[in-house]
Amino acid sequence: MMAILLNSSKTKISNNSHKISLLKLEKDIEEVVFNIDKEKSRKLSFLDIGYCLSELRIFRELFQNEKEKPIQQKKFITYKKEFGGSIRISLIT
Amino acid sequence: MKEQYKRRKQEIDFYEQIWLTLNPENKDYIKSDIFIEFLKIIFSPIASSIKEISLVLKQFLQAAFFLTLNPEDLKCYISPITGHQISEEEIWPQEKLVKEFLNLKRNLLAYRDTHNYSKKMKDDIDKMNVRYIFYCK
Numbered sequence: 047m048m049a050i051l052l053n054s055s056k057t058k059i060s061n062n063s064h065k066i067s068l069l070k071l072e073k074d075i076e077e078v079v080f081n082i083d084k085e086k087s088r089k090l091s092f093l094d095i096g097y098c099l100s101e102l103r104i105f106r107e108l109f110q111n112e113k114e115k116p117i118q119q120k121k122f123i124t125y126k127k128e129f130g131g132s133i134r135i136s137l138i139t
Numbered sequence: 140m141k142e143q144y145k146r147r148k149q150e151i152d153f154y155e156q157i158w159l160t161l162n163p164e165n166k167d168y169i170k171s172d173i174f175i176e177f178l179k180i181i182f183s184p185i186a187s188s189i190k191e192i193s194l195v196l197k198q199f200l201q202a203a204f205f206l207t208l209n210p211e212d213l214k215c216y217i218s219p220i221t222g223h224q225i226s227e228e229e230i231w232p233q234e235k236l237v238k239e240f241l242n243l244k245r246n247l248l249a250y251r252d253t254h255n256y257s258k259k260m261k262d263d264i265d266k267m268n269v270r271y272i273f274y275c276k
Contacts, residue, residue: 064184064185067184068183068184068185071179071182071184072179075175075178075179075182076175079171079174079175079178083171087171088170088171088172089168089169089170089171090168090169090170090171090174091167091168092158092219095154095157095158095161095169095174096154098174098178099154099157102178102182103244104150104153104240104243104244105150105154105243106146106150107143107146107147107150108147108150108151108154
C-alpha cells in the first residue's frame with residue numbers, strides 16, 4: 047500500500063535494503079495491532095489505539111505501567127551489551 | 140517533572156487528534172485496517188518531508204472514507220477524552236499531525252543500525268542536542 051502511494055509521489059524506493067526495511071516496518075506495525083486486537087474483530091477502540099501507540103513507543107508517558115519500566119531498562123542494558131557503542135536507532139526503542 | 144508534564148500533554152493532544160482524524164463519523168470503533176495503513180504511512184522511513192507524508196496521508200484518508208462519508212454532511216467531532224464537541228477548525232491539518240508525530244517519535248533517522256550519517260544529519264543532531272538518543276554510552 048505504502049509502496050503504491052509513494053510510487054505516485056516524489057520519493058521512490060530505489061534500493062533493496064530500503065524495501066526490506068519497509069517490509070520489516072510494516073510487519074512490526076501489523077504485529078502490534080494484531081496483538082491488541084486479539085479477538086480479530088478488526089475494530090479498534092480509542093483505548094486500543096492508545097495501547098498500540100504505546101507499544102510503538104510513541105507514547106512514553108501515557109499507558110505506561112510503572113512495573114514495566116525496570117523490564118524496559120533491562121532490555122536496554124542487554125541491547126547495549128550486545129551492540130557495544132554502536133548507534134542505537136530503532137522505531138521501537 | 141515539567142518535561143514529563145509537557146510530554147504527557149503532547150501525547151494527549153496527539154492521541155485526541157489522531158482519533159478524530161481517523162474517526163470523522165464519531166463512532167466507538169475504527170477499522171483496524173485503516174489504522175494499520177495510517178501507521179505505515181506516518182512511520183514511513185522513505186518519504187522525505189512532512190509535506191510529502193501529509194500529502195500521502197491525505198490521499199489515503201480520502202480513499203479510506205470515500206464510500207462512507209458524504210463531504211456535504213456537517214461533521215460532528217466529539218472529544219473522546221472530555222466528551223465535548225470540537226469544531227472543525229480545532230482539528231489539526233495533516234501537516235501538523237505528522238509534525239507532532241515526528242516530535243513524539245524523535246527518530247530522525249530512517250533505518251535501523253545505520254552508520255552512514257550524512258553531514259547534514261550530523262549537523263542537525265548536534266544542533267538539536269539529541270545525540271544521547273542515537274548513541275549508547
